[in-house]
Amino acid sequence: MTVFCGSSEAVDTEYFTAVEQLGRALAEKDIEVIYGGGNVGLMGALARSVLHHGGKVTGIIPRKIYENVAHIELSELIIVDTMHERKAKMYESGDAFIALPGGIGTLEELTEIFTWYQLEYHNKPIGLLNTKNYYAPFYTMLEHMVSESFLHKRYLEPLLKEDNPSKLVERIQTHTVPLMNKWKQNDIGDRI
Template sequence: MYKFSSICVFCGSSFGTSPVYQENVEKLGTLLAQNGIELVYGGGNSGLMGELAHAVMSTGGKATGIIPRKINEQVEHLELSDLKVVDTMHERKALMYQLADGFIALPGGIGTMEEMFEVMTWNQLGYHLKPLGLFNIDHYYDPLYQMLQHMYKEGFVKKQHLEQTVIEEEAEILLNRLNEQEVTPIDKWD
């Protein structure tokens, strides 16, 4: 049994260049639904974002989308458990973070990285103690992991902060590790 009832997932609104991304996202969505973990996500219907929500909903799970009005007017939608339309991207992220018990970043672009780094920053500053996992499909996050290690070696990030982020290549193992992950407050300035 998982200690979290909802997971916020950050991911691309594109499919990427390899079908392996889509295959693994479908597995994650199915696992979330089968384990009663509600998906909280950006509300879109395209790319990996749409594929994830579709997998959750078609397996009988729950998905809450949070989408800014400007984007909502430009995209098609899935039938979700709940769709919340907000005015700004800042409101979107704040509500996503509030509704989630933990976070997963899938492969994605600049928006995915921005959301993931904000969650890491908020953890570093003590604004939340929720686990974060990087779904390292086909080694997508290997270069980022190397950069994070470089930040640590150069004295810009504490090792303890990096250790609170789970990086995993298999959906089920990622969920299990997030469930076991202890996120503790660490004084950034100590």
């Protein structure tokens, strides 16, 4: 499971609690976690929780960031040269994705993997841990894209929004995502 995580330490403790619960749920289901390799914010909290509950965590981190915030107690730490290489390895390594609440980097990772689904590079589930209704504005924007015909609603299929960490993991494990072909289907049509 590739997880996109925020690195801020200044966020509400409710986010940390949810991420610790997610780490436990992943470890208990023996799901290896692939993430950005940092030891700060929700990123560090997730890794610590998975490891504490006996799970396996692989971090993938660019050399430039490694020197400042690398989590050195992981099951495996892969050091790469660039952010692009990091993202490619993270995307290739996971059978599914989870986006935790986070900042612009998390949003960028989420939207890139969502775009890759739309372009038929994968058909993997994308879970959103919706603690404190964090992803409601994102969904509102997606619905607006659909209503304005910039996005077909069928591309929302891989997205699973859930505020309960254990339920999110269960939904991801049982969700089948159809592979779409953007270029052979009419992108304009049914709206939300």
